[in-house]
Amino acid sequence: MNAPGTFHIEARDGQARTGRLTTAHGVVETPIFMPVGTQGTVKSLCPRDLTELGTQILLGNTYHLYLRPGDELVAKMGGLHRFMRWDGPILTDSGGFQVFSLSGLRKITSEGVEFQSHIDGSRHFFSPEKVVSIQKNLGSDIMMVLDECVPFGADKAYTEKSLALTTKWAGQCRAALPPGSGQLMFGIVQGGFFKDLRRQSAEEICSLGFEGHALGGLSVGESRAEMYDILHAAAPFLPDAKPKYLMGVGAPSDLVEGVAAGIDMFDCVLPTRNARNGTLYTRKGKVNIKRAEYREDDSPLDPDCDCYACTNFSRAYLRHLYIAKELLSYRLNTIHNISFFLTLMRDVREAIRQGRFAALKAEIQAMYPPDGVDKRPE
Amino acid sequence: MNAPGTFHIEARDGQARTGRLTTAHGVVETPIFMPVGTQGTVKSLCPRDLTELGTQILLGNTYHLYLRPGDELVAKMGGLHRFMRWDGPILTDSGGFQVFSLSGLRKITSEGVEFQSHIDGSRHFFSPEKVVSIQKNLGSDIMMVLDECVPFGADKAYTEKSLALTTKWAGQCRAALPPGSGQLMFGIVQGGFFKDLRRQSAEEICSLGFEGHALGGLSVGESRAEMYDILHAAAPFLPDAKPKYLMGVGAPSDLVEGVAAGIDMFDCVLPTRNARNGTLYTRKGKVNIKRAEYREDDSPLDPDCDCYACTNFSRAYLRHLYIAKELLSYRLNTIHNISFFLTLMRDVREAIRQGRFAALKAEIQAMYPPDGVDKRPE
Numbered sequence: 001m002n003a004p005g006t007f008h009i010e011a012r013d014g015q016a017r018t019g020r021l022t023t024a025h026g027v028v029e030t031p032i033f034m035p036v037g038t039q040g041t042v043k044s045l046c047p048r049d050l051t052e053l054g055t056q057i058l059l060g061n062t063y064h065l066y067l068r069p070g071d072e073l074v075a076k077m078g079g080l081h082r083f084m085r086w087d088g089p090i091l092t093d094s095g096g097f098q099v100f101s102l103s104g105l106r107k108i109t110s111e112g113v114e115f116q117s118h119i120d121g122s123r124h125f126f127s128p129e130k131v132v133s134i135q136k137n138l139g140s141d142i143m144m145v146l147d148e149c150v151p152f153g154a155d156k157a158y159t160e161k162s163l164a165l166t167t168k169w170a171g172q173c174r175a176a177l178p179p180g181s182g183q184l185m186f187g188i189v190q191g192g193f194f195k196d197l198r199r200q201s202a203e204e205i206c207s208l209g210f211e212g213h214a215l216g217g218l219s220v221g222e223s224r225a226e227m228y229d230i231l232h233a234a235a236p237f238l239p240d241a242k243p244k245y246l247m248g249v250g251a252p253s254d255l256v257e258g259v260a261a262g263i264d265m266f267d268c269v270l271p272t273r274n275a276r277n278g279t280l281y282t283r284k285g286k287v288n289i290k291r292a293e294y295r296e297d298d299s300p301l302d303p304d305c306d307c308y309a310c311t312n313f314s315r316a317y318l319r320h321l322y323i324a325k326e327l328l329s330y331r332l333n334t335i336h337n338i339s340f341f342l343t344l345m346r347d348v349r350e351a352i353r354q355g356r357f358a359a360l361k362a363e364i365q366a367m368y369p370p371d372g373v374d375k376r377p378e
Numbered sequence: 379m380n381a382p383g384t385f386h387i388e389a390r391d392g393q394a395r396t397g398r399l400t401t402a403h404g405v406v407e408t409p410i411f412m413p414v415g416t417q418g419t420v421k422s423l424c425p426r427d428l429t430e431l432g433t434q435i436l437l438g439n440t441y442h443l444y445l446r447p448g449d450e451l452v453a454k455m456g457g458l459h460r461f462m463r464w465d466g467p468i469l470t471d472s473g474g475f476q477v478f479s480l481s482g483l484r485k486i487t488s489e490g491v492e493f494q495s496h497i498d499g500s501r502h503f504f505s506p507e508k509v510v511s512i513q514k515n516l517g518s519d520i521m522m523v524l525d526e527c528v529p530f531g532a533d534k535a536y537t538e539k540s541l542a543l544t545t546k547w548a549g550q551c552r553a554a555l556p557p558g559s560g561q562l563m564f565g566i567v568q569g570g571f572f573k574d575l576r577r578q579s580a581e582e583i584c585s586l587g588f589e590g591h592a593l594g595g596l597s598v599g600e601s602r603a604e605m606y607d608i609l610h611a612a613a614p615f616l617p618d619a620k621p622k623y624l625m626g627v628g629a630p631s632d633l634v635e636g637v638a639a640g641i642d643m644f645d646c647v648l649p650t651r652n653a654r655n656g657t658l659y660t661r662k663g664k665v666n667i668k669r670a671e672y673r674e675d676d677s678p679l680d681p682d683c684d685c686y687a688c689t690n691f692s693r694a695y696l697r698h699l700y701i702a703k704e705l706l707s708y709r710l711n712t713i714h715n716i717s718f719f720l721t722l723m724r725d726v727r728e729a730i731r732q733g734r735f736a737a738l739k740a741e742i743q744a745m746y747p748p749d750g751v752d753k754r755p756e
Contacts, residue, residue, distance in 0.1 A: 076676075077692060312463050
């Protein structure tokens with residue numbers, strides 16, 4: 001096996017590309033979607049479900065795991081992989097986004113950010129070094145640097161100041177985990193909705209020797225047009241030879257838009273959260289399983305899907321479980337939505353290899369029009 | 379395969395016996411514990427989980443399935459087996475118990491019972507013929523007759539009057555489903571806590587040609603001593619050659635007490651409900667998984683258990699999932715508790731075959747002392 005961090009690009013189709021990223025827990029085929037396992041589990045699923053779904057890499061949330069059960073406990077239990085019995089690659093975020101979106105009372109200084117736990121109100125402090133230390137304890141294959149996710153609508157002066165802080169913190173994070181440890185570290189490019197600041201941030205961040213780079217600060221309340229504008233402007237600033245990760249995005253239309261801009265990695269709570277809300281994805285459009293029209297519908301949710309839910313149960317049964325608030329509803333719906341997202345990305349990779357990605361992108365965006373705003377929920 | 383309803387007793391040890399009951403969906407080895415799948419699913423589990431656990435027969439709740447999704451819908455979808463994709467035997471209760479324990483505003487007449495749905499307050503009427511019709515729609519392998527479950531503390535006059543009604547209804551149920559249809563029907567012996575009435579009820583009910591007989595009206599608020607007293611008095615009134623079912627019971631101590639009295643079949647929500655409350659069963663006693671002592675406990679919940687939860691995860695992880703209210707907690711806990719109950723009954727059958735059931739009963743009752751009151755919850 002190649003050393004962790006090795007990234008081979010295998011095929012190209014426009015800006016889109018397929019590749020293979022080596023981590024300490026195996027190789028990830030890109031472009032890839034990472035299901036979100038916030039608290040050491042992808043909600044309602046066990047590791048066997050994830051393996052059967054062909055999951056290649058999970059995302060874990062540093063903020064949540066730090067607060068509960070605690071990264072030191074996870075370290076004592078042998079790290080997050082062993083704790084949750086997932087042998088594949090894990091990427092952990094830095095916790096910064098959740099500090100800004102979930103926790104109470106935040107105070108940012110150049111040293112880091114003070115915040116209150118959303119669970120019990122207790123006070124905590126994340127410095128760049130602290131979030132690296134936490135992610136070392138978790139033992140993630142890919143860790144993310146601490147950054148400030150600039151709020152949507154921030155003006156240029158604020159964004160510029162924030163960018164400087166994000167660059168400073170990125171340098172501290174890299175210093176706290178030099179290359180070659182086995183754990184990879186990705187830098188995060190910010191710069192809000194200002195293209196010159198995106199360029200500046202990319203130049204600064206990408207000079208620090210990270211094994212990959214992310215675009216942060218998107219899907220924070222902007223329109224699809226604004227998101228795609230910045231996406232296409234900013235993605236080319238990232239070095240082509242390393243993995244590019246679009247954080248917290250997205251809907252099916254966003255995934256193919258990101259791939260078209262050269263993005264290799266995605267994560268989003270949309271498939272899992274929507275599963276629990278009864279919103280299910282198919283290649284013929286979304287299905288709201290609670291609708292009365294499915295009451296006596298004996299057909300599978302998606303006849304083209306080979307997941308456990310679609311190959312065993314009827315829409316009528318899935319609707320019944322949802323209406324009756326049965327726990328099995330959440331699990332079957334989640335299995336299906338994860339299957340949809342992973343299958344979509346498998347098809348994306350195949351389309352790129354065959355030089356027909358543009359057609360697949362058009363098909364997906366016709367079915368899932370890239371309008372409206374999908375806020376990042378967790 | 380033998381005709382549905384065939385019951386062969388294979389081994390005896392005192393009053394305890396092992397047997398094989400043939401149903402339209404397969405043979406059930408007795409004594410057996412039936413996990414409760416109230417609304418067309420054993421809460422949090424899918425059919426594959428149940429198969430892997432060695433589940434031989436499930437219980438479905440007529441009251442719940444009638445109200446939601448409706449027995450006519452289930453019939454249109456090909457019956458409960460096909461609807462929930464469970465190919466093994468299913469026993470359905472008559473709904474009577476839930477009418478008395480869950481629904482609002484009940485009015486009993488000699489024709490049946492009027493009640494209000496606990497879901498939407500709508501009014502409904504269960505007659506003996508109606509509950510047979512519902513259970514025909516569900517397609518259960520074993521259906522139960524409509525009875526009145528006498529409240530704990532009822533006096534003899536009330537109990538005697540109720541007994542007459544239960545006998546009348548039982549006759550009407552049998553008339554609505556004559557023997558030989560493929561679906562079996564069990565009568566229910568009532569009589570409260572009066573042994574002479576238990577004898578009278580058994581004589582009346584067991585003369586009606588049912589394929590099996592149940593003791594109803596126990597585990598309704600009485601002490602363990604009172605329950606066991608009636609159990610041992612009433613079980614011998616049931617014909618030895620047919621299956622004997624103790625409804626809504628019980629805790630581990632009750633299962634072995636019942637087996638000692640010659641009971642062949644049991645159901646109870648205790649393992650599934652307690653799983654969701656974090657109370658887990660092991661042969662070394664109950665484990666309350668939320669306790670702080672398990673915070674850093676890297677050992678399996680039960681090293682002697684071969685279920686998916688015990689062979690993969692630590693107590694620390696199970697505690698974390700429970701504390702974090704993760705959906706996976708309910709599933710793993712349920713898998714374990716069902717495994718415990720089914721393994722216990724497998725051990726009971728083996729002990730009977732080997733003539734050492736008394737020792738197993740003593741072991742279980744030492745670990746789970748038969749004191750206190752476990753109310754029937756659903």
